[in-house]
Amino acid sequence: MNSTRPSRARSVTLDPAKPGAPPHLQAVPCAFFLDVDGTLLPLSAHPREVHVPSPLLEILKSLRDRSFGALALVSGRSLAALDACFTPERFALAGQHGAERRDAAGELHVDCAHTGALGEIRPLVLELASGIPGSFIEDKKLSIAIHIRDAPGALAGLHERLAEVLCAYPALGLLKGKAVLEIRARLAEKGRALRAFLEETPFRGRLPVCLGDDVTDESAFETVNRAGGVSIKVGAGLSCARFRLTSPAKAVSWLARQTRTQDGS
Numbered sequence: 001m002n003s004t005r006p007s008r009a010r011s012v013t014l015d016p017a018k019p020g021a022p023p024h025l026q027a028v029p030c031a032f033f034l035d036v037d038g039t040l041l042p043l044s045a046h047p048r049e050v051h052v053p054s055p056l057l058e059i060l061k062s063l064r065d066r067s068f069g070a071l072a073l074v075s076g077r078s079l080a081a082l083d084a085c086f087t088p089e090r091f092a093l094a095g096q097h098g099a100e101r102r103d104a105a106g107e108l109h110v111d112c113a114h115t116g117a118l119g120e121i122r123p124l125v126l127e128l129a130s131g132i133p134g135s136f137i138e139d140k141k142l143s144i145a146i147h148i149r150d151a152p153g154a155l156a157g158l159h160e161r162l163a164e165v166l167c168a169y170p171a172l173g174l175l176k177g178k179a180v181l182e183i184r185a186r187l188a189e190k191g192r193a194l195r196a197f198l199e200e201t202p203f204r205g206r207l208p209v210c211l212g213d214d215v216t217d218e219s220a221f222e223t224v225n226r227a228g229g230v231s232i233k234v235g236a237g238l239s240c241a242r243f244r245l246t247s248p249a250k251a252v253s254w255l256a257r258q259t260r261t262q263d264g265s
């Protein structure tokens with residue numbers, strides 16, 4: 001793999017016979033940005049329950065190598081949790097919605113500016129979540145996620161209460177995902193992480209391709225759309241993504257096909 005090989009971004013041709021389906025990326029040098037939960041893998045009841053099947057790992061390795069290293073996983077999970085899922089591989093990563101990032105050269109970029117504010121509100125968040133049966137906290141240090149997959153009826157009330165708390169902390173923001181609320185630095189969003197990657201080798205100059213399933217992926221889709229790239233919403237729901245695939249299985253299948261076209265073009 002030669003990660004320094006220069007390349008040029010090119011446009012893609014849409015297939016008018018398949019509206020909504022992403023295009024085939026033949027002979028287009030691409031940079032791949034992939035959400036994990038709900039995109040590459042079905043959503044699980046608990047973040048620790050996920051298992052990355054060997055065929056998926058092989059597809060990601062192949063896509064990374066054939067695109068000269070231009071593949072990053074972009075997730076709400078922490079870098080440590082992502083590495084644990086995809087071991088022994090170490091991909092370029094954006095974790096906690098971009099609050100922490102590992103570039104393709106392995107260098108870490110971590111925004112610790114708001115850990116003090118998070119520490120101040122952490123006890124109150126724990127107290128609020130403890131009153132919701134079936135909920136659990138995922139404390140990722142740079143962000144706090146409250147999972148309420150077993151208590152979906154509690155989402156609106158908890159969101160309202162947390163929004164009140166965060167009024168006193170304008171640098172922090174509340175992300176509402178699928179059965180999860182996350183408190184993190186307001187500037188930590190996936191679109192920002194993608195822009196940072198796109199300024200670096202080997203992503204720079206390639207056509208950005210982004211797959212995601214949740215509202216937390218919308219900022220990444222916006223970034224990709226502005227660059228003329230390929231944004232793909234996985235599953236149902238409103239989105240600014242230009243294309244759609246109906247399930248993680250379809251998303252993985254589509255990515256597998258692209259491994260045959262990213263052959264050093």
Ligand SMILES: [Mg+2]
Pocket residue numbers: 035036037038039212213214
């Ligand atoms: Mg997701």
